[in-house]
Amino acid sequence: MAIQLYRIDDRLIHGQVVVGWGQPHNIRFLVLVDDLVAASDWEKELYRMAIPPEMEIYFADVDTAIRDHPRYANDPRPGILITGDIGSMLRLVKGVKAIGSVNLGGIHHRAGRAEKLRYVFLTPEEEAQLHALEASGVEVTAQDVPSARSRPLAEVLEGEAK
């Protein structure tokens, strides 16, 4: 089964991930790839307590995730890998070279970002990183929950208002 979803989501572990995707896909493990979380025992405990008992969670910084990706990919259980930002996913994709698709699940408003979808806001630098992901051979789509329509990157970048 391995990794069912490679997701970029600035909330990391939350309801949409654990319940929205976790239940219909019968997810049994999560890989949280974040350099800051991986370096903090308190942060790891915070997210460990946020997942249901039937799920296991692994924490890794980007370099460790690149090294351990074969283990995640060969896990017989269905899993989700999450990064909190586009840059971390881009580093992972370039290091692993075996990721076929990436899901934009939530990149919320902050200074310098422009709205593309109600749950995707991007800076020009982040748009360039998404183009770089596609140039690496990765299909990039936006979809916050499984019941929503999956939107290709070109449509995302056009924005909902256009």
Add this chain to the structure above:
Amino acid sequence: MSESESTGPEKPRAIVVGHGEFSAGLVSAVGQICGLADKLVVLSNVGQTPEDIEATLRQQLARTGARVIFTDLPGGSATIAARRIARDTPEIVLVTGVNLATLLDFVFNSAGTPEEAARSAAERGKASLIVIERG
């Protein structure tokens, strides 16, 4: 973060925060049943970064003096934010998995400390989950 609060003579004693309109619906129901919605502040996590959720919660706690936070899901972003606050603000009490019975018990319990009121409310909320088969 979206926010609303009923007007009333007493300051709110708790913040209710969750997904979508969950909190607004619950607090509206409290108001309909007993008229004590003014004891609760409604917040939603819709469209917010984790930093936004935490900042708004801190702001509302400071403004109201409330010491109790009710959240909907143990693994939700509001709960994560509330746990970050509870880490550096020991007087804050967090109750996750809130339901209507929990809030009704809480708003009527004005005698004890916030901790006691939260504990009593959580017990009432748990007891209200009942499976009735072939009833």
